[in-house]
Amino acid sequence: MDEKGDARHLTTAEVANRLDIKPETVYAYVSRGLLTKVAASGRRGSLFREDEVARLARGRRHGGEHTMADIASTISRIEDDQLRYRGHHVADLVTTQPVEAVAGLLWTGDFAAAPPQFTAPAELLTTCRAAVGALPENVRLTDRMRVAVTVASASDQWRFDLSPQGVLRTAGILLAVEVDCLGKAHRDSGALAERLGPSLTDQALPAGLLDATLILLADHGLAISTMAARVAASARVHPYGVVSAGLGALDSQYHGAASTVAYRFLGDAIADPLGAASERLRLGGGLPGFGHLIYRAADPRADLLLAMLRSIPAATPALTAIDTITDQLGPPHTAIPNIDLALAVLMHAYRMRPDAGEAIFAVARTIGWIAHTLEEYSEPPMRFRPNRTPVPAP
Template sequence: MTDKGDARHLTTAEVASRLEIKPETVYAYVSRGLLTKIPASGRRGSLFREDEVARLAHGRRHGGDRRATVEDIVSTVSRIEDDQLYYRGRNVADLVTAHPVESVANLLWTGELAPPPEEFTAPTEILATCRAAVAALPDSVRLTDRMRVAVTVAGASDQLRFDLSPQGVRRTARILLAVEVDSLGTTHDSGTLAHRLGPSLSEHPIPTDLLDSTLTLLADHGLAISTVAARVAASARVHPYGIISAGLGALDSQYHGAASTVAYRFLAEAIPDPLAAASDRLRLGGGLPGFGHLVYQTTDPRAELLLTELRTIPAAQSALTAIDTLTTHLGAPHTAIPNIDLALAVLMHAYHMRPDAGEAIFALARTIGWTAHTLEEYTEPPLRFRPTRTPTP
């Protein structure tokens, strides 16, 4: 234990011992705002205020039968620390391009970074039923709406949907990812997810490795609102099809899954004249779509990694030039941070994708993360988010 000013501080190991948790869980608490990490001057590691740790320990001991809140969720699926994103303790920067998204999914689901034992495909009869249902929709229906229909139909068609064992959940997840991709009108129903998804997004060929990298970057991001929705459903032991439906429903928002579409439209205005486009948006009293982030302070590492890859692609240069101009002229540093929605918008413009393509990429990728959180939530007490008192009318 060390003193720093008037406060007493604990090391990571001391916090873990005091709370009877693993050291990696300490950083999960940091990601959720339950603990404040303080850089340890002149030494490696971090320090934590003893009084803050004590309050947390007291709440854990005396919670009694109090039901859980979102702040009580402690997940080891991913964490955000020092503007870096980690999956199961591995920096996403070390995973992207080095491992296919199927292996990253296996990491998030099992903790093992290895190719999954089976290809992500759906039984023929389930896929045929999903395709028929989706084909009945009008051509104007968005890709994510088609995914929602496919997920619902697949769930109704799968007699094993209530197999909630880890093996059963992983089996269902492979089917879910397959029907989300293969019900969109592509002719492929084998090969990698990125290979099968590309033709539904654009008439122009999209490099499979680039699309695969994008899926990896979007696979999980802690307790985003759609992930919380998925976990609440999982706490009631809803089957995985219902859980993914809950996640997809929460994703359908301008503040969440549709943010890339908003950024795409703004970027279309900004490419010919970046400052004029920014001026128009600012005059209307809103921020600039695709810039800034609630969590990251200096850089969104997902955007940085994707934009770095896009800088090698000639077709992306006009959009990147517009972003560079805006970044140079924007004010406070946090408002000048290009986020992952803007990087997705650049990808969409470079390959002439559908305006809703970013939402579909996001939904497919996040299905992987929701599955990991489902597996984790299934190990918690059921219905832990249910209120204990009837609200006053």
């Protein structure tokens, strides 16, 4: 028996040796909830339960040699209920940097790597707007984005430039196309958040609030859509195709649609908090917008956004409903408010479209997908193919 109880524990180096991975990958596993880090009292470093490591080792042997879990990304890290982008705490970034600078940080590690604003050639924008404009008015914003990205790809003869400089060029076009082809953008230049806002709501948004939201959502490790993007990038799909893969995975009930479900639930909860919560529990499936697979005590992204919203009077009804549910029911029913619920509060406060949260998520996460694209392009191609044969060098 050791100081942590009956279970035996391993150091980071021992886990890395047991799984035949780099020490950095051990902490990537922690970020994804695959391993639980245990504080080592009286010594530096961390410990990990040997039985968890053994189960993970068995799963890796049965699942093939190369898995998504083996990615040791340096883009973001989730540890001890904290989220960092390349070592920078998101709480610091939302108060000191615009989303354009954070994009540069995620893409290259340099705040100045991205241009101060994202733009696309006028002719390309005209073509994309014509295609999006042909869609019915009730088409969702993320569907409009998918069409715009596909048309932009077909219109860009330089899309196959996979060099870092080429990817950064394409990234700027992608983000411009996503926000400027939604139907209500008033300009084709300027801050990304200011150009996106008019497509979400007719109300004026406080300076910096939507920008901060985009920063909070820009990356979150190997989420499902990011995994789809990395698989595409591994096959050396061009950035338009990578973002299309991410948008496709985002369009699902368990991922991108979560904020829409939380928005609809919160609408009921504003009128009758306990009644809405009780009805959801009766139907099964838990409360939308509460709980998280990785965070144990608090979702730092939700905490930051909700704290900003508490100073906005229009958010009071939604926040009061959340507080009532949390205070009355308590754990384990409510768990913790997550970023989807915080997005829902933002949407209700500014009377946004019901699908606005998905659009915000898609634009923000495009920044993260580009970062993972750049990282994956530096790895051997097709590395996630089971029983693969060597790919000849180009």
